[in-house]
Amino acid sequence: MRLKTFFWCILLTLLLPLEALAADGSKGELLANEADSLYSLQQYAEAQRVATQALNAMRSERNAEGEADCLNLLAIINIRLGDFNEAAKYAKQCYVLDEKSGDPDAMSSSLNTLAAIYMSMRQPKEAEKYVLKGIEYSKKADNPQRLAILHGMASEVYHYLKRDERSLQYATMAYEMEQKLGRKDKMAVRQAERASALIALKRHDEARKALDEAIPGLRASGNIHSLGIACNQMGLMLHNEGKDGEAVTYFNEALNIFLAQHDLYNEAMSRQGLYESLRHTDPDKAMEHNDRYMALRDSIYDKDTGELLTKYAVEYGYDQLQAENISLLQMRRIYLIAGVIMLLALLGFGLWRSRRDRLRMQELIRQIENMRIAEVGEVEPQIKEETEQNSQEDVATEDRLFVMRLVQVVNDGLSTGQYGVEAVASEMNMSVQTFRRRLMSVTGESPKAFISAIQMERAAKLLTDNPDMSIARVATLCGYDETNSFGRSFKRAYGVTPSQYRGQ
Structure with missing residues (x-):
């Protein structure tokens, strides 16, 4: 008897939120919004935790579009955290879903993420394939914002391939696109990309001019991560000019940014710059930075990561990803059954809050x-006789x-x-x-x-x-x-x- 009563309580609990769920959005969407906000605030570790919860919720709800969004966000977050194994895994799963949807804008977004991962792993030839394909899809989608971002990524790709004239072309096109869009914060990012190519081409006066525009712009927009990258660039340029004292100032600023953000890849770049700039004036401190740089390099570019990316390079790893998804789905079902009552209680509260916020x-x-x-047909308010009414109006x-x-x-x-x-x-x-x-x-x-x-x-x-x-x-x-x-x-x-x- 007790078991039967318990069964009906569970059934009613499951049915009651359905109408509200349709009107106010799912638990997965609520969590995805929260993760997106945390990422925008550059709180990457917390964003990763919430995005993982959102991904599990989207899969449980069979929301393929939401699942793809969560996978893409997790890939980007893991790039920021320096975990390229996880980033590659999420990005590939995202691309498989986007390819099934046939949405060119979504595919261009996934391809941009994949290009970023391969760039972080120093595989620019692989990144080139993805970024050029992403530009093609972005043009089909008529998305000027994504097109500017992909041109910026293409600039980075060709910079690493030491084709810096081409790199400068793409960065300049990206900068001009951002100008048309009126996005001053992104213009600063594109100037930093232009500076990378100009430094390599030994056009130092132009590079300094680009960075002089980029760094204040990044400070004003609060884009701390890109500011750190620009400081690394300024430090490198100053070091190449023999101005190691000034270079150390910029490298240290960049290092503090990347330590706070747990960005291992860019921390390594700052450490390498500090080693090069300090080795003649403070060799002990320089060796400390060099030791940390070597440890970071070994942890980031390990053998397992290389094998993972090679495996994924074969036809987007579709069959293996499909098998992994089935295994993950089975595990998730076990956890979902165990926690269904608590989950629904939390969902009910989230739905109530969502409805209240929407209203x-x-x-x-x-x-x-x-x-x-009212502004179109604005009229002057009528003058009241009473002083109190005049004051209130x-x-x-x-x-x-x-x-x-x-x-x-x-x-x-x-x-x-x-x-x-x-x-x-x-x-x-x-x-x-x-x-x-x-x-x-x-x-x-x-x-x-x-x-x-x-x-x-x-x-x-x-x-x-x-x-x-x-x-x-x-x-x-x-x-x-x-x-x-x-x-x-x-x-x-x-x-x-x-x-x-x-x-x-």
């Missing part, structure tokens, strides 16, 4: 939309003008990437703290939530008013670097994908 977001979007419509008008100004500032900054809280507060002539307090008092919302609502309102309008505009272009105009990240944010706000919204 709040939709209300914010409606308010912003109404303000935009003045306050209300001041608050409304503040919010309207905020909407304008954010919309102006979306296509250029200048829509973060600090940038917006500066444009509003306020400190960040004052801006945050003012917005909370007027709207009851945090700056991040309100800025997201402005992005989503703009996205919906672009999708409706421009039926021929690509989703990738809409994402760019709304301040997103990645179409996948934009799609998840849009679905979180509206409950449907951008394509589905456009077709309604």
